[in-house]
Amino acid sequence: MDQRTYNQYCATARTLDLVGERWTLLLIRELLTGPKRFGDLQKSLRGMGTGLLAARLKHLEREGLASRTTLPPPARTPAYALTEAGAELGPAVLALSRWGAKWAMGERREDESFHPGWAVLGMEAFFDADAAKGVRVVYEFRVGDEVFHARIADGTLTARHGPAQEPDAVLETSDDVLVEVTEGRRTLAELVRSGAVTVSGDKQAARRLCTFFRKPPPATR
Amino acid sequence: MDQRTYNQYCATARTLDLVGERWTLLLIRELLTGPKRFGDLQKSLRGMGTGLLAARLKHLEREGLASRTTLPPPARTPAYALTEAGAELGPAVLALSRWGAKWAMGERREDESFHPGWAVLGMEAFFDADAAKGVRVVYEFRVGDEVFHARIADGTLTARHGPAQEPDAVLETSDDVLVEVTEGRRTLAELVRSGAVTVSGDKQAARRLCTFFRKPPPATR
DNA sequence: CGGCATCCATTTTGATACTG
């Protein structure tokens, strides 16, 4: 497998030796929001063959970036989680994401897949620590049949797969509407009024959500 | 060429569609320190065939991340420079670099190549804006037959290829010694005493250099 | 030197069929 190396004594090159192959950083992106099962990863990584997925997971495991665990009962099914080293790739993935949001996004193409987790993780990318100074709030997002939550505390935002313990506010919507939000075509307030987004819990908190992000305007290359 | 896409409406995936192929991010790393000629790039990217290098440059050009320019007289030779969009990949490259410095560096392997520019760019990665608040200083580094400079101003460090206009201090050393520094085996002060590094110009400024960086201790995966 | 084209051996990938 991966014996192909750049052979450079350079931190960037050494990193890319480990995670620079096709699919690997996207696989890590998936795991950044929490442990996932093989099948879930497969669904999120359309086009990646099962053989390659298995090989990449094995590689990450061997290199100490991920570990194969068994979900606690009653699930008891195997799952993959990032190690501390793997999780620390988060800032690099988010940096790539910030660049893409500014220089490469635009409209969703016809055949592009979309998973709400990507948008939720994107919240971390544009989180504005100053705007959220001293704030402590938990949001739950239900999009289609997926559930995520975002916890804002100590000037950081943590986005994770799965329900929150005690969400302050719960926002419910569809995949398609979420795409419209990330495309910037609709504002959250507008969508709540129109009924495309349902809010329950602390409505004040929900309204404050969009004040925690600062995203530069998209630019063209 | 590159019509292979992840087909995901996700900023990270879109970015990797553009720069995720083999060599591309390392090519951008080379250009981050300033325009380079074809041959220089080739020397820094040992193992990359000329055909592939040409193809990647064309790709970056087509996508608006780099542009083919002609160096000002008397050089008058073609060179490649990053556009604004390309240069803004700097933070992502540095994020990968920071991860690698912590989790993947260790000793230099027997067959690994090394170019001083990588170490100089690495200074940007661990630059500590707080430590350099209000500081304005320019360093020139002469390593082997390469010259770089680093300009600290307005709380940022800019590392570039080529000589500085008016360096406050000039540090001169060899490739091998620079490797020892980046490996953390030797401190700068020690090397100056031993004569392995020569300082000219403002020696006070030179001594302050290492106070501008904050690098976490390496960890093992 | 700069840069492209061509040929070829080796890897990597993508897609699908298959097994426990």
Add this chain to the structure above:
DNA sequence: CAGTATCAAAATGGATGCCG
């Protein structure tokens, strides 16, 4: 559902030759 096995297609690398 988790993962292996298999095979065709594509990407890579290395060498080499060419041309301005």
